[in-house]
Amino acid sequence: MKRFLIVFVFCTIFIVSNLSAAELTFDDPAGDDKGPGTYIYPTDPVYKKGSFDITKLEIKEKGEDVEFKLTLNAKIEDPWNSKSWPQGGNGFSIQMAFIFIDTDHKEGSGEEDGLPGLNIKFEKESFWERCVIISPQSKARLNDEIKQKAEKFKDKIVIPKKTFAQGRSLIAVVSKKDLGGFSDKWGFQVAMQSNEGYPDKKDFLTRKVNEYEGPHRFGGGSDYDCDPHVIDILVPPAKGEKGEVDKQYEILKKYKCDPDPSKWEIVRIPMVYR
Amino acid sequence: MKKIVLLLLLFTPSMLFGDTANFELSGKIYNKWLYRNNDSQGVLTLGNPFWPKEGISGDNGAGSEFELNIKGRVSQYVLATVRLESRFGSIWQDWWENGDIKYDRPNTSGESLGMNHAEYIKLRGYNIRLSPPIPTITAISVGSSDFSMFNSYTIGKSRYIDRDNGKGIFVEGAFGNRDLEYILGIIALPKLYVGPGWSTGIGDPILTNPFYSNDYAYAAKLKYNVSDRLNITGIVSFINDLEADLLDPDAIGARYPDCKDELGNPIEGCEKDHAVSLDYRYRNLNATLETQYDITDRISVNLLLGYSLSAINEKYVTNGVRESQGMFPMIYSKDPVSDAVEKLLVEVVPFEDINYQLKLELFNFGENWTATFGTRREADELITDGFLEGGQLPTLNLANEFIDFDEPFYESCIGWRGVTLLNNLNTGDFTFSLEYTLLTYNTNKQNRDIDNTYPNFTYSEGYTDVDFYDYSNTLDRGRDPRSVYKRNQDRLTNIFVFNSKYIPSFLSRLSLMLKAKYIMDKDGRKITTSDDDYDGKILTLRLSSEYQFTDEFKAGIGYQYDNWDEKNRSSDPSETIYYDYITVKHKPFLSLSYVFGGASIKYYLEYINKNQNRGEQTPHENIFKVFRSKATMEVVW
Numbered sequence: 001m002k003r004f005l006i007v008f009v010f011c012t013i014f015i016v017s018n019l020s021a022a023e024l025t026f027d028d029p030a031g032d033d034k035g036p037g038t039y040i041y042p043t044d045p046v047y048k049k050g051s052f053d054i055t056k057l058e059i060k061e062k063g064e065d066v067e068f069k070l071t072l073n074a075k076i077e078d079p080w081n082s083k084s085w086p087q088g089g090n091g092f093s094i095q096m097a098f099i100f101i102d103t104d105h106k107e108g109s110g111e112e113d114g115l116p117g118l119n120i121k122f123e124k125e126s127f128w129e130r131c132v133i134i135s136p137q138s139k140a141r142l143n144d145e146i147k148q149k150a151e152k153f154k155d156k157i158v159i160p161k162k163t164f165a166q167g168r169s170l171i172a173v174v175s176k177k178d179l180g181g182f183s184d185k186w187g188f189q190v191a192m193q194s195n196e197g198y199p200d201k202k203d204f205l206t207r208k209v210n211e212y213e214g215p216h217r218f219g220g221g222s223d224y225d226c227d228p229h230v231i232d233i234l235v236p237p238a239k240g241e242k243g244e245v246d247k248q249y250e251i252l253k254k255y256k257c258d259p260d261p262s263k264w265e266i267v268r269i270p271m272v273y274r
Numbered sequence: 275m276k277k278i279v280l281l282l283l284l285f286t287p288s289m290l291f292g293d294t295a296n297f298e299l300s301g302k303i304y305n306k307w308l309y310r311n312n313d314s315q316g317v318l319t320l321g322n323p324f325w326p327k328e329g330i331s332g333d334n335g336a337g338s339e340f341e342l343n344i345k346g347r348v349s350q351y352v353l354a355t356v357r358l359e360s361r362f363g364s365i366w367q368d369w370w371e372n373g374d375i376k377y378d379r380p381n382t383s384g385e386s387l388g389m390n391h392a393e394y395i396k397l398r399g400y401n402i403r404l405s406p407p408i409p410t411i412t413a414i415s416v417g418s419s420d421f422s423m424f425n426s427y428t429i430g431k432s433r434y435i436d437r438d439n440g441k442g443i444f445v446e447g448a449f450g451n452r453d454l455e456y457i458l459g460i461i462a463l464p465k466l467y468v469g470p471g472w473s474t475g476i477g478d479p480i481l482t483n484p485f486y487s488n489d490y491a492y493a494a495k496l497k498y499n500v501s502d503r504l505n506i507t508g509i510v511s512f513i514n515d516l517e518a519d520l521l522d523p524d525a526i527g528a529r530y531p532d533c534k535d536e537l538g539n540p541i542e543g544c545e546k547d548h549a550v551s552l553d554y555r556y557r558n559l560n561a562t563l564e565t566q567y568d569i570t571d572r573i574s575v576n577l578l579l580g581y582s583l584s585a586i587n588e589k590y591v592t593n594g595v596r597e598s599q600g601m602f603p604m605i606y607s608k609d610p611v612s613d614a615v616e617k618l619l620v621e622v623v624p625f626e627d628i629n630y631q632l633k634l635e636l637f638n639f640g641e642n643w644t645a646t647f648g649t650r651r652e653a654d655e656l657i658t659d660g661f662l663e664g665g666q667l668p669t670l671n672l673a674n675e676f677i678d679f680d681e682p683f684y685e686s687c688i689g690w691r692g693v694t695l696l697n698n699l700n701t702g703d704f705t706f707s708l709e710y711t712l713l714t715y716n717t718n719k720q721n722r723d724i725d726n727t728y729p730n731f732t733y734s735e736g737y738t739d740v741d742f743y744d745y746s747n748t749l750d751r752g753r754d755p756r757s758v759y760k761r762n763q764d765r766l767t768n769i770f771v772f773n774s775k776y777i778p779s780f781l782s783r784l785s786l787m788l789k790a791k792y793i794m795d796k797d798g799r800k801i802t803t804s805d806d807d808y809d810g811k812i813l814t815l816r817l818s819s820e821y822q823f824t825d826e827f828k829a830g831i832g833y834q835y836d837n838w839d840e841k842n843r844s845s846d847p848s849e850t851i852y853y854d855y856i857t858v859k860h861k862p863f864l865s866l867s868y869v870f871g872g873a874s875i876k877y878y879l880e881y882i883n884k885n886q887n888r889g890e891q892t893p894h895e896n897i898f899k900v901f902r903s904k905a906t907m908e909v910v911w
Contacts, residue, residue: 030502041452043413045423049452049499055571060627063702064779067629071571073502079422081652084682086874086908087867140869143825148872161782164700166631167623168571171700175782198300198910212350215403 022061022184024274027240028054030073033192033232036267037249038220040213042194046094050074052192052231055168055240057099059188065161066182068132068172070097070190076165078136085197087138092165096135096195096205099172100128102187102271103180111156116149117203118191119255119266120228126187126271130179132158134172136195137205149204187271192232194218203229226257226264238272298345302910307336308678310902317365319678323745324472329376329390330363333902337365340395351406357399357418357438363390399438410447410456417441423457427580427615427668428511428560429493430649435676440464455497463489463515467671468647469556470591472603474515480592481517482527488552489515491647503568508561513647515556517590524550555590558646559583562615572623580615580668584644595729602729603671603756604644613640615668619657629700633657634693641689641716641759645669651684658694658711659771659791661685661812662740662755670729670756674743680878680904683740685755689717692767705775713767720762720801728759736843736855737795737812741882742898750844750886750896762806764798783822787832790815806852809841818863826870834861843889853889872909879903 033053034040041047050073058069072095082089098115100122110127114120122128131153135142142159150157158179160172176182194207196216202225209229213219221227235244235251256265308317316332339362346354364371364387373392374385401417418438422431423446432440442461448454465474465486475484493511500506518525523533523546533544562580569575584604594602605611616638623631635657649655650673654665664682674683692713699706724730736752743751769791776786795810818832836859842852863880879901886896 043446045457049505050502065702075566075568075574081654084652086876086906087869139822140826140828140867144869144872147825147870161703161777161779162700162705164629164705166629166698166700167574167621168568171629173700175779201911212347212353212405214353 022182024057024059024184024188026057026188026190026234026238026272026274028056028232028234028238029240029242029245030055032245032248033073034249035209035218035221035228035231036252036255039209039231040219042207042216042218043213044215046077046079047194048074048077051076051094052194054097054190054192054232054234057188057190057234057238061176061182062173064176066174066176066179068099068134068160068174069169070099070134070171071169073168075168076170078165080197082136085138087140089136089138090163090165092136092170094136094194095170096133096193097170098191098193099132099134100189100191100271101130101132101179102126102189102273103129103183105185105187105271105273111153114191114269115153115157115204115206117199117206117208118193118229119225120191120230121266121268122189123268123270126189128156128189128271130156130158132160132172132174132179134160134163134170135205136163137197142205145199145204149202184274187273188234189269189271190232190234191230191269193230222255222257224257224259224261224264226261226266227255228252228267228269230269233269234272236270236272296346296348298347300343300345300911302341302343302908303338304341305336305338305907307905308332308903309334311900315365317363318676320675320743320745323675326745329387335365335367337362339393342395351404353403355399355401355403356397358395359398360393360395361390364393365391410449411445412448413446415444415446419444419459419461421459421461423459424493424495424509424511425562425564426649426653426655427562427578427582427645428509429459429461429491429647430645430667430669431653433651433673453499455495455499457493457495459491459493461491461493463491463513463647465489467603467650467673468513469515470586470602470604470606471594471598472671475517475555475590478590478592480590483518483525485516485518485552505566507564507566509564510561511559511647513556513558514554516552517555519551519553520589522551524548553587553589554585555587556646557583557585557610558644560645560648574621576617576619576621578615578617580617580643581612582614582640582642582644583610583612584642584646585610593726595724596726599732600724600730601732603669604646605642605729606727611642611644613642613644615639615643617655631698633696633698635696636693637687638691639668639688639716641719643668643688646671656687656690656694657696657709658713658769659709660687660711660769661793662738666690670758672756674755675745678904679741679902683738683743683755685738686758688758689715691716703777703779705773707771707773709769709771711767711769713769715758715763715765717758717760718763718765720764722759722761722763724759724761729756730759730761731757733757734760735808735845736840737793737810737838737857739857739884741859741861742884742900750888760797760799762800764801765808766796768794785820787818787820788816806842806845806849808843808852810843811839813837813839820865826868828867830865830867832863832865834863835859836861851890853891855889856887857884858887859884872911873907874909875905875907877903877905 053073056071060067076092080093107125110129160174162173196207209218209221235247255267310333314332317335317337318331321331322328339360341359344356368391370384371391373389376388377386380386399418404414420432420437421429444459474486474489491513495509497507520529560582564578567575595606618636620634648669656666660666662683662685664684666687694711697708731754734757738752742749772790774788791814793812797808799806816834820830822828838857840855843855845852860883866877868875882900884898
C-alpha cells in the first residue's frame with residue numbers, strides 16, 4: 001500500500017506540474033499541402049498523402065516550458081528509422097517544421113528572411129524574433145547546420161529540449177528561457193517542410209521543390225531557388241476555414257523567377273496573431 | 275559549303291558534350307577503425323557466414339570507402355541517377371593491393387589478397403525514371419531499387435548496404451487526387467539469397483547448370499485512400515525461381531540426354547529440338563491487406579492480414595534441412611505450405627493535456643508463414659522490444675551478417691502469437707515507456723520433424739548472446755535468432771521492459787537513460803516429462819548518460835549488467851542430460867561524438883566481462899574479458 005501511495009504521489013506531481021496555463025490554437029484547412037496550389041509530393045512511397053498537411057498548431061504553456069503540438073493530416077511514421085541515424089533521431093523521418101514567432105509585432109523589428117532553403121520573407125509588421133525547429137535530427141546535427149548555414153540567426157533559433165511524434169502530431173517542448181518567455185499576444189507562423197538528410201549546401205535540411213517532382217523532390221515549382229520551399233503554412237485567421245486555402249495559394253504564388261537571381265521576387269508571408 | 279562547315283563547327287561541340295550543369299553530384303567518404311584485444315585482422319565484425327575466408331572480416335583494422343552519386347535531368351520527363359562506390363574491405367596497411375590474384379595467404383607481391391582489397395570503384399546503382407504522358411502513370415522506373423514500396427511480408431526493403439543492388443522495372447500511377455495509387459513491379463531475383471539454400475540454384479549440388487537469368491519476382495500494390503483518415507493497401511508478390519527442365523534432353527545436365535532410360539530403352543515423347551523447356555524450382559506467393567484508420571487525431575487502428583504460400587520443387591532443390599544440419603531458410607516440404615498472419619495495432623492518446631500514449635498490439639504469425647523475399651534487417655514489425663533489441667521480422671531469411679559488434683540483431687517472429695501493451699509518457703523532464711508482452715507460440719508442438727522438414731538452424735536453445743555471436747557457435751552463444759522450430763516445444767514467455775530518459779531543466783545538456791528488461795521464458799519441451807523443462811530468467815539493466823559539452827562535442831558513459839539464470843538451458847547430444855547456466859556480464863562503455871563543418875566523427879569503446887557458468891560441463895566456465903572499439907568519420911557533400 002505504501003509503495004502504491006508513493007507511485008500515486010509521484011505520478012500526480014508529474015501530471016499536476018504539467019497542467020497547462022496559457023493556450024493557443026491555430027487551425028488550418030486540410031488538403032492545402034500544395035504550397036501555392038501547384039506543389040506535388042515526391043514520388044517515393046514514404047511521402048504519404050497528408051504527411052505535410054497542417055491541420056492544427058496548439059501552443060501550451062507548461063510550467064517552465066512551452067509545448068508546440070503540430071498536427072498533420074496523416075499518421076507520423078519513421079520509415080528511415082531515425083533512431084539508427086549516426087547522431088540519433090527523434091522517432092520520425094520525413095517531416096520538418098519551422099515555427100516562426102514574432103514577439104514584438106513592431107514593423108521592421110526582427111528578421112525579415114526565413115531560414116535558408118525556405119525561400120520566404122515575412123511581411124514588414126511580422127518579422128520574426130524566434131524560430132523553433134521541429135526536426136527528426138539530433139541537436140548536434142541541427143547545431144552543425146546552424147553553424148554552417150544560419151550562423152547569423154544562431155541566437156534566434158530555438159532547438160527544443162524534446163521533440164517526438166505521437167499519432168498525427170509532432171510535439172516539441174521548448175524551455176521558456178530559450179524562447180525568451182511566452183505571451184499569447186505573440187504572432188506565429190509555421191513553414192511546413194520535409195527533412196532532407198543530404199541537403200543542398202545552402203539549405204537548412206530542407207527538401208527542394210523543383211519544376212518536376214522526383215523520388216525525393218517536390219514538384220510543381222521552379223528549378224531556381226526563387227519559389228517558396230514550403231508545402232503548407234498558416235493563414236489568418238487560422239480557423240481552418242475553406243477560404244484560407246485560396247488565401248494561402250494567393251500568398252505563396254507571389255514569387256517571380258528569372259535566370260538572373262537579382263530579378264527574383266521572394267514571397268512574403270504573414271504571421272497569425274490571436 | 276563554307277556556311278555548312280561553319281554551321282557544323284558551331285553546333286558540333288554542343289552536340290558532343292553534355293551539359294555538365296545538369297549533373298548534380300554528391301559524394302561521401304566513410305572511414306572506420308575497428309580494434310579489439312585479439313589477433314584477427316579486418317574491418318568487419320561479422321562477415322559472410324558461408325565464406326568466412328572472404329578476407330574482409332576481422333576485429334582489427336582501418337578501412338575507407340568513397341561514394342559518388344550522379345543525378346541528371348535528361349529532360350522534363352526523364353531523370354537518371356547513378357551511384358559509384360568503392361569496394362570496402364581493404365585496410366590502410368594493404369599498400370598497393372591491386373586485386374590481380376588471390377593467393378592462399380598474404381604475401382609481399384601487392385597482389386595477394388584479391389579484389390576485396392583492391393578498393394576498386396564499382397557501379398552500384400543506376401536508375402532511369404521516366405514520366406510519360408500516359409493516363410494514370412506517374413512514373414516508370416528502370417534499374418536499381420531498394421524495394422521500399424512494398425512491405426516486410428512480401429518483398430522487403432533491402433538493407434542499407436544493399437540499397438542499390440536490386441534491379442527491376444516499376445510502374446507507378448494514381449487515379450484522381452492520389453485517391454487510388456498503384457505500383458507494379460518486376461524484379462530480378464537476387465541469385466544469392468532469395469530461394470532454397472539462400473540461392474536461386476547457385477551451389478545446389480542437384481543442379482549442373484543453375485539457370486538463374488530467368489528468375490523474377492512480380493509484385494503489385496494498390497492503395498486506396500478512402501478518406502483523410504482511412505486507407506487500405508493491398509500488396510501481392512510472387513517469386514518464381516525457374517530451372518531448365520532436367521527431363522528435357524536439350525538441357526545442360528539433362529537426366530536423359532540421349533532420350534534413353536537407365537536400361538537403354540527409348541523414352542517416349544523425348545526428343546531433342548534445340549529448345550529447352552523450363553520448370554519451377556521455388557515459388558513463393560505472399561499477399562497482405564492492411565487497413566489504417568485514424569479514427570480521431572488521438573485514436574488509430576492498423577489491421578494487417580497476410581497470406582503466404584511456399585512451394586519447393588524437390589527435383590531441383592537439395593534438402594538443406596537434412597543435409598545442412600537444419601540450416602535452411604524455409605520449410606522443406608514435398609507439398610506447398612501455406613499460412614497466415616494477423617496483426618492489430620491500436621494506438622490511443624487518452625488525455626488531451628498529457629502526452630501519454632497507449633499502444634496495444636495483438637499478433638498471430640502462422641507457424642508455416644514464409645516470406646523468402648521479406649525484409650532481412652533494419653525494420654521492425656512488432657512494437658515489443660522482443661528478445662533482441664533490433665527488431666522482429668516475419669522471415670527466416672534474416673541477415674545478421676555484414677555487421678559490426680555495435681549493430682543490432684534481428685529475430686524471426688514466425689510462429690509468435692501474443693499481445694503487447696506499451697505505455698509511453700512524455701512529461702516535463704522525463705520520458706518513460708513501459709512494456710508488457712505475453713508471448714506464446716504457434717510453433718509449440720511435439721515430435722516436429724526437424725530432420726527433414728522444419729529448419730532449426732542447429733542451435734535452438736539458450737538466450738542469444740549478441741555480444742559474442744559467431745555463426746558456427748564455438749562460443750556457446752545460444753539460440754540462432756532464426757531458430758523458431760524445435761522438435762519438442764511447449765513455450766510461454768513474458769517480457770517486461772522499462773525505459774526512461776531524464777533531461778533536467780536546469781542542465782539541459784545532460785541526459786540520463788535507464789533501461790530495465792526482464793524476460794521470463796519457460797519451455798516445457800517434451801510434455802511427457804518435466805526433467806527437461808527450461809526456465810529462463812533474463813535480466814538486463816543499462817544505465818547511461820550523455821553530456822553535450824559544446825555544440826559539436828558530446829560524450830557518454832554507461833554500464834550494462836546482464837544476469838541470465840537459465841535452468842536446463844542446453845543438453846548433451848542425447849538430449850537426456852540438461853545443464854543449468856548462469857551468465858553474468860558487466861559492460862561499461864564510453865561514446866564520443868564530434869560533429870563539425872559537415873564532418874561527423876564517432877567513437878565507441880566497451881569492455882565486456884562475461885562469465886558463463888555452464889553447470890557440470892567441461893569447461894565449467896566460459897570467460898570473456900574483451901575490450902573493443904569502433905570509430906567512424908564520415909563526410910557528405
